[in-house]
Amino acid sequence: KAGVTQTPRYLIKTRGQQVTLSCSPISGHRSVSWYQQTPGQGLQFLFEYFSETQRNKGNFPGRFSGRQFSNSRSEMNVSTLELGDSALYLCASSLGNGQPQHFGDGTRLSIL
Amino acid sequence: AQTVTQSQPEMSVQEAETVTLSCTYDTSENNYYLFWYKQPPSRQMILVIRQEAYKQQNATENRFSVNFQKAAKSFSLKISDSQLGDTAMYFCAFTSYNNNDMRFGAGTRLTVKP
Numbered sequence: 093k094a095g096v097t098q099t100p101r102y103l104i105k106t107r108g109q110q111v112t113l114s115c116s117p118i119s120g121h122r123s124v125s126w127y128q129q130t131p132g133q134g135l136q137f138l139f140e141y142f143s144e145t146q147r148n149k150g151n152f153p154g155r156f157s158g159r160q161f162s163n164s165r166s167e168m169n170v171s172t173l174e175l176g177d178s179a180l181y182l183c184a185s186s187l188g189n190g191q192p193q194h195f196g197d198g199t200r201l202s203i204l
Numbered sequence: 205a206q207t208v209t210q211s212q213p214e215m216s217v218q219e220a221e222t223v224t225l226s227c228t229y230d231t232s233e234n235n236y237y238l239f240w241y242k243q244p245p246s247r248q249m250i251l252v253i254r255q256e257a258y259k260q261q262n263a264t265e266n267r268f269s270v271n272f273q274k275a276a277k278s279f280s281l282k283i284s285d286s287q288l289g290d291t292a293m294y295f296c297a298f299t300s301y302n303n304n305d306m307r308f309g310a311g312t313r314l315t316v317k318p
Contacts, residue, residue, distance in 0.1 A: 134311065180247065188304070195249035195250075198247055198248075
């Protein structure tokens with residue numbers, strides 16, 4: 093069974109731009125969660141989608157948004173990029189609450 | 205709000221020896237899940253072990269086992285017969301029973317020395 097796939101692996105943007113990251117979950121997994129990982133703040137929960145609905149949201153500004161499609165693939169969008177948005181963005185899929193989350197390799201976003 | 209604390213930023217162990225990584229958490233909930241993940245330099249997070257809070261029996265996966273002390277809110281990971289491939293960042297994580305918002309500790313960087 094294929095794992096969680098995130099694209100692209102690397103992305104370089106400038107301040108003020110916007111970016112869209114993509115995540116394809118493991119087949120059969122309906123829950124997709126997004127995390128931001130930085131050296132200073134560690135791993136922080138962004139949001140979770142289940143069956144195309146956002147179920148939970150972390151403490152991030154409205155510039156961070158996401159969506160999930162009927163095939164469970166998910167996208168995350170960040171608008172008006174700031175230098176502090178430079179991070180590794182991880183996507184994880186699972187069967188549901190309490191089940192192990194399986195992570196992708198992440199997208200390394202660098203803001204210049 | 206739930207918080208997860210890993211008090212050991214770095215640890216090292218000799219190959220074939222045993223090492224224990226510490227984790228404490230804070231929650232007012234009675235039912236929840238605890239996890240240990242490892243993140244090697246390749247950066248993919250890999251599940252090591254999972255514990256259901258309502259199960260008193262400590263989870264075990266081959267060389268990896270946990271010491272789950274619910275009253276003390278402690279969840280340590282023991283790695284036996286350490287191997288060079290165990291070198292990685294190890295994260296302790298918590299999720300509530302009714303959502304998938306995973307809270308992580310700051311991580312412990314483990315180095316296995318030959």
